[in-house]
Amino acid sequence: MTLLVVLAAGFALAALAPALARLAxxxxxxxxxxxxxxxxxxxxAAGPGVLAGEPVSAELAxxxxxxxxxxxxxxxxxxxxxxxxxxxxxxxxxxSARYFHAGDPQVGRVLGLLTLFASAMLGxxxxxxxxxxxxxxxxTSVSSFFLIGGLGEGKPGATRAFLVTAVGGLAMLAGFVLLxxxxxxFTLSAILADAALASSPLAPAVIVLLLAGAxxxxxxxxxxxxxxxxxxxxxxxxxxxxxxxxxKAGVYLLFRMTPLYGEVALWRSSLLAFGLATALLGAVVAxxxxxxxxxxxxxxxxxxxxxxxxxxxGTPLxxxAAGLxxxxxxxxxxxxxxxxxxxxxxxxxxxxxxxxxxxxxxPGVALxxxxxxxxxxxxxxxxxxxxxxxxxxxxxxxxxxxALAPLVATLAVTASVVTFxxSARYYWRTFEGxxxxxxxxxxxxxxxxxxxLVTAVGGLxxxxxVPLLDPLANGVALATTGVDPGLxxxxxxxxxxxxxxxxxxxxxxxxxxAARGRVEALQGRxxxxxxxxxxxxxxxxxxxxxxxxxxxxxxxxxxATYLLPILGVLVALGxxxxxxxxxxxxxxxxxxxxxxxxxxxxxxxxxxKVAQARSRLAAVAALGFTGFLVAAWFVLLGAPxxxxxxxxxxxxxxxxxxxxxxxxxxxxxxxPVPRQLGAVVIAVVxxxxxxxxxxxxxxxxxxxxxxxxxxxxxxxxxGGGNIVNTILxxxxxxxxxxxxxxxxVAVAGIFAVLRLGVRVExxxxxxRDVAETGEAAxxxxxxx
Amino acid sequence: xxxxSLILRTGSxxxxxxxxxxxxxxxxxxxxxxxxxFIGGLTAGAVVVLLYFSRGSKRIVGSRVLxxxxxxxxxxLIALLYGLAGLLLDGAFLAGGKVTLPGGLEVAASLVFDxxxxxxxxxxxxGIVRHMGYAAESQEVTxxxxxxx
Numbered sequence: 028m029t030l031l032v033v034l035a036a037g038f039a040l041a042a043l044a045p046a047l048a049r050l051a052x053x054x055x056x057x058x059x060x061x062x063x064x065x066x067x068x069x070x071x072a073a074g075p076g077v078l079a080g081e082p083v084s085a086e087l088a089x090x091x092x093x094x095x096x097x098x099x100x101x102x103x104x105x106x107x108x109x110x111x112x113x114x115x116x117x118x119x120x121x122x123s124a125r126y127f128h129a130g131d132p133q134v135g136r137v138l139g140l141l142t143l144f145a146s147a148m149l150g151x152x153x154x155x156x157x158x159x160x161x162x163x164x165x166x167t168s169v170s171s172f173f174l175i176g177g178l179g180e181g182k183p184g185a186t187r188a189f190l191v192t193a194v195g196g197l198a199m200l201a202g203f204v205l206l207x208x209x210x211x212x213f214t215l216s217a218i219l220a221d222a223a224l225a226s227s228p229l230a231p232a233v234i235v236l237l238l239a240g241a242x243x244x245x246x247x248x249x250x251x252x253x254x255x256x257x258x259x260x261x262x263x264x265x266x267x268x269x270x271x272x273x274x275k276a277g278v279y280l281l282f283r284m285t286p287l288y289g290e291v292a293l294w295r296s297s298l299l300a301f302g303l304a305t306a307l308l309g310a311v312v313a314x315x316x317x318x319x320x321x322x323x324x325x326x327x328x329x330x331x332x333x334x335x336x337x338x339x340x341g342t343p344l345x346x347x348a349a350g351l352x353x354x355x356x357x358x359x360x361x362x363x364x365x366x367x368x369x370x371x372x373x374x375x376x377x378x379x380x381x382x383x384x385x386x387x388x389x390p391g392v393a394l395x396x397x398x399x400x401x402x403x404x405x406x407x408x409x410x411x412x413x414x415x416x417x418x419x420x421x422x423x424x425x426x427x428x429x430a431l432a433p434l435v436a437t438l439a440v441t442a443s444v445v446t447f448x449x450s451a452r453y454y455w456r457t458f459e460g461x462x463x464x465x466x467x468x469x470x471x472x473x474x475x476x477x478x479x480l481v482t483a484v485g486g487l488x489x490x491x492x493v494p495l496l497d498p499l500a501n502g503v504a505l506a507t508t509g510v511d512p513g514l515x516x517x518x519x520x521x522x523x524x525x526x527x528x529x530x531x532x533x534x535x536x537x538x539x540x541a542a543r544g545r546v547e548a549l550q551g552r553x554x555x556x557x558x559x560x561x562x563x564x565x566x567x568x569x570x571x572x573x574x575x576x577x578x579x580x581x582x583x584x585x586x587a588t589y590l591l592p593i594l595g596v597l598v599a600l601g602x603x604x605x606x607x608x609x610x611x612x613x614x615x616x617x618x619x620x621x622x623x624x625x626x627x628x629x630x631x632x633x634x635x636k637v638a639q640a641r642s643r644l645a646a647v648a649a650l651g652f653t654g655f656l657v658a659a660w661f662v663l664l665g666a667p668x669x670x671x672x673x674x675x676x677x678x679x680x681x682x683x684x685x686x687x688x689x690x691x692x693x694x695x696x697x698x699p700v701p702r703q704l705g706a707v708v709i710a711v712v713x714x715x716x717x718x719x720x721x722x723x724x725x726x727x728x729x730x731x732x733x734x735x736x737x738x739x740x741x742x743x744x745x746g747g748g749n750i751v752n753t754i755l756x757x758x759x760x761x762x763x764x765x766x767x768x769x770x771x772v773a774v775a776g777i778f779a780v781l782r783l784g785v786r787v788e789x790x791x792x793x794x795r796d797v798a799e800t801g802e803a804a805x806x807x808x809x810x811x
Numbered sequence: 812x813x814x815x816s817l818i819l820r821t822g823s824x825x826x827x828x829x830x831x832x833x834x835x836x837x838x839x840x841x842x843x844x845x846x847x848x849f850i851g852g853l854t855a856g857a858v859v860v861l862l863y864f865s866r867g868s869k870r871i872v873g874s875r876v877l878x879x880x881x882x883x884x885x886x887x888l889i890a891l892l893y894g895l896a897g898l899l900l901d902g903a904f905l906a907g908g909k910v911t912l913p914g915g916l917e918v919a920a921s922l923v924f925d926x927x928x929x930x931x932x933x934x935x936x937x938g939i940v941r942h943m944g945y946a947a948e949s950q951e952v953t954x955x956x957x958x959x960x
C-alpha cells in the first residue's frame with residue numbers, strides 16, 4: 028500500500044506543481060521538499076521489514092487482457108535506490124527554493140518535471156514487471172529531455188541525450204520482450220527466480236540488448252558523451268538526474284539482472300571491460316576539464332564505470348560494495364553539484380581558470396565541497412573511503428582466471444588514483460590559492476548553503492557510523508546474489524590489502540596532483556581522433572539526409588513522379604502473384620448479365636475520352652461520367668446504398684476538382700510523345716493487371732459467415748432493416764466514430780493548409796501564394 | 812469572376828430546400844431503407860455546393876451557420892455523447908437500443924449517432940467549399956473573418 032500511495036502522490040504532485048509555483052513562486056519548492064521528505068520517511072519506515080527479508084509489494088490490475096499489471100515490489104535493492112531517489116530529491120527540492128530567482132517563470136515547469144521524474148524513477152526501482160519498468164524508464168528519459176532542453180536553449184544536448192538513451196531503451200525493450208516470451212511471464216521476481224533462463228539459447232541476445240539499455244542510460248563508453256552534454260541544464264537538474272539518480276538507472280538494471288546473469292561469462296566480461304574502460308576514460312578526461320560541471324560530469328561517468336565493473340565482479344562482497352558505493356556517490360556527487368551551483372550563482376562563472384580562494388568568501392560552500400571531495404577521493408572517515416575499501420577488496424578477490432583479480436584491481440586502483448587527483452584539483456583550484464583579479468563574490472543565503480552542507484555532513488556522519496549500514500549492504504548482496512556476505516563495515520579493519528591499495532591511491536593521487544602542471548600540458552597535446560559528439564552528429568545528419576532522400580519522390584508536385592514507384596511495386600507484386608504456381612482459381616466466375624456489357628462499353632468510351640481530353644474541364648467531366656456509370660452498375664448489382672454514395676461523392680468530387688482547376692490553365696500543357704507512350708504502356712499494364720485481379724479474385728466465393736449472420740440477425744438485433752446502416756451505426760459504430768473523427772481532422776488540415784499558411788522550410792506558403800502561382804502559370808500559358 | 816446564370820440561380824432557389832428535405836428524409840429512414848447519416852450528409856453537402864455555384868462564395872462565407880467548426884464539433888460531440896450514454900445506460904460504449912417516443916413510435920437510438928455523422932459530413936463539405944473556394948477566388952472576396960474567431 029505504501030508504494031502505491033507514494034507513487035500516486037508523486038504523480039499527483041507533479042501535476043499540481045506548476046499551479047503551486049504560480050501561487051507561491053519559488054517557495055513552492057519548500058512544499059515539495061516537505062512532500063519528498065514525507066515520502067522518504069514512509070519508505071524508510073518500511074525499511075526494517077524489507078531488510079528482515081520481507082519485501083513490500085503491491086499490485087493493481089492495469090490491462091488484464093494483456094497480462095499487464097501495476098505490480099510493485101521493494102526488496103533491499105529497491106529500498107536502497109528508493110531512499111536515494113526520495114532523499115536526494117528532498118535535498119534538491121530544498122536547494123531549488125533558492126537556486127531559482129524569485130519570479131523566474133521557469134520555476135513551475137522545472138518543479139513539475141522534477142517531481143514527475145522523481146515519481147517515474149521511484150516507479151522504475153520498485154517495478155516488478157518488465158514492461159512497467161520499461162514505461163517508467165522511458166518516462167525518465169522523456170522528463171530528462173524536457174529538463175535539459177529547457178525552453179529551447181539546451182536543444183542539441185537534450186536531443187543527443189534523449190536519442191542515445193531512447194535507442195538504448197528500445198533495445199532494452201526488445202530484450203525484455205525476448206526474456207518475457209522465453210520465461211512466459213513478465214513478472215520480474217518470477218523471471219529472476221527461474222535460473223534456467225540464463226542457459227536458454229536466447230540468453231546471449233537478451234544480455235546484449237539489456238546491456239545496450241543499461242550502458243546508454245548509465246553513460247558507459249562509447250555512449251558516455253551525452254552526459255557531459257546534458258550539463259547545460261540548471262544545476263538542480265544536473266544534481267538530481269545526471270549525478271544522483273537517472274544515470275544510476277542503468278546500474279540499477281545491472282544490479283537487478285545479476286541473479287539471472289551474474290554467472291554468465293558474456294555478462295561478466297562485458298561489465299568488467301566496459302566498466303573499467305569507462306572508469307579510466309572518465310577520470311582522465313575529468314582531470315583536464317576546466318568547467319566545473321564538465322569536470323564533475325566526467326567524474327560521474329568514471330564512477331558509473333567503476334560501479335558497472337564492480338557489479339561485473341559478481342561476488343556477494345562486490346554487490347554489497349557496489350550498493351554502498353552507489354549511496355556514497357549519490358551523497359558526495361549531489362553535494363559537489365549543489366556547491367558548484369552556488370559558486371556559479373554567486374560568482375557568475377564556474378571555470379576553474381577564473382576561480383580561486385573562495386574559501387574566505389564562501390566558507391560554508393568550501394566546507395561542503397571539501398568534505399564531498401574527500402569522500403570522492405576516498406579519504407577516511409568519509410563514506411566514500413569505506414565503500415572504496417570494500418570495492419578494492421572485491422576487485423582483489425575477483426573469481427575466475429587467476430590473472431583477472433590482479434588486472435581488474437590494478438585498473439580500479441589506477442582509476443581511483445586519477446579520481447583522487449581530480450578531486451584535489453577541484454577543491455584546490457576553487458577554494459584555495461589566490462583569488463583571481465576581478466572575481467566578485469556575492470554572499471550566499473544561509474538556506475541555500477545549508478542544503479549541500481547537510482548532504483556533505485551526511486556523508487561524514489554515515490562514514491563514522493558506518494556499521495549501521497551493515498544490514499542494507501548485506502541485504503543488497505542477498506537480493507542480488509542470494510548469498511549474505513556477512514559484511515561488517517568499519518573504518519579500520521587493520522592492515523589489509525584494501526588499506527594498502529588505499530594508501531597507493533593517496534600517494535599516487537598526491538603525486539599526480541603535485542605534477543598537475545606537466546599533466547595538463549601533456550593532456551592539452553592529446554587530441555582524440557573520434558569524439559562521441561562528432562560521431563553522433565554525423566550519424567544524426569546522415570539519418571536525416573537519408574530520410575530526405577527516401578521521401579523525395581513523394582514530395583514532387585508531379586503526380587507521375589510519385590505514382591510511378593507505387594504502380595511499379597503493384598505491377599511487380601501482381602506479376603509475382605500471377606506467376607505463382609499454386610494460385611488456384613476456385614469457384615466459377617460470377618454471372619454476368621446483358622446490361623453489364625452496356626455499362627462496360629460506355630465506360631470504355633468515357634475512359635478513352637478522359638485520356639484524349641485536351642482541356643482540364645473536359646477531362647474532369649469525362650472522369651465524372653465514369654463515376655456515374657459505376658454508380659449505375661452498382662444499381663444493377665443490387666447495391667443501392669453503395670450506388671447512392673458513389674453518386675453523391677462523384678458529384679461533390681467534380682465540384683471540388685473544379686475549385687482546384689479554376690486557377691489552373693484551361694488546357695493541359697503539351698506532353699512530349701515519348702512520355703505519352705510511356706504513360707500508355709504503364710496504364711495498360713496496370714489496368715490489365717487490375718482487371719485480371721478483379722476477375723480472378725472477386726465474386727467467386729459464396730456468402731461469408733459474418734455476411735450470412737448479418738442477413739439473418741441484424742434486423743432482430745438492432746431493429747433496423749438496412750444492413751449497411753446497421754453495420755455503420757450499430758455493429759461497427761466505433762469504426763464509424765473513428766472515421767468521422769478523421770473527417771474532422773481532415774477538414775481542419777485543409778483549413779490549416781489553405782488559410783493559416785503552412786511553413787515550408789521557413790517560408791509561409793499561403794493560399795494567396797498558391798493562387799498567385801497559378802495565375803502566373805496561366806498568363807505564361809496565354810502568352811504562348 | 813463567376814459567370815452569372817439566371818437558370819442556375821432560379822433553379823437553386825427551388826432545388827435547395829427540396830434537396831435539404833430529401834437529405835433529412837434519407838437521414839431519418841436510414842436505419843430501415845437506403846439512406847443514413849453519410850448519404851444524407853453528402854446530399855446536404857450537395858446543397859452547399861449548389862449554393863456556392865449559384866450565389867457565389869460571399870453567400871457561404873458570410874453565413875453564420877455554414878462554418879465547419881461548429882458543424883464538425885457538434886457532430887463529433889453528439890456521436891461521442893451517444894457513445895457515453897450507451898456506456899452509462901447499457902454498460903457498453905456506443906451500445907444501441909430502441910427508444911419509444913411519447914406517441915408510441917419506436918425509434919432506433921442509433922439515429923442520434925447518425926445525426927452526428929450527418930453533421931460531420933456536412934461540415935466537411937462546408938469546410939472544403941469555404942476554404943478551397945476562397946483559395947480559388949481570393950481576389951473576389953474581401954478578407955472574410957477567420958473561422959476560429
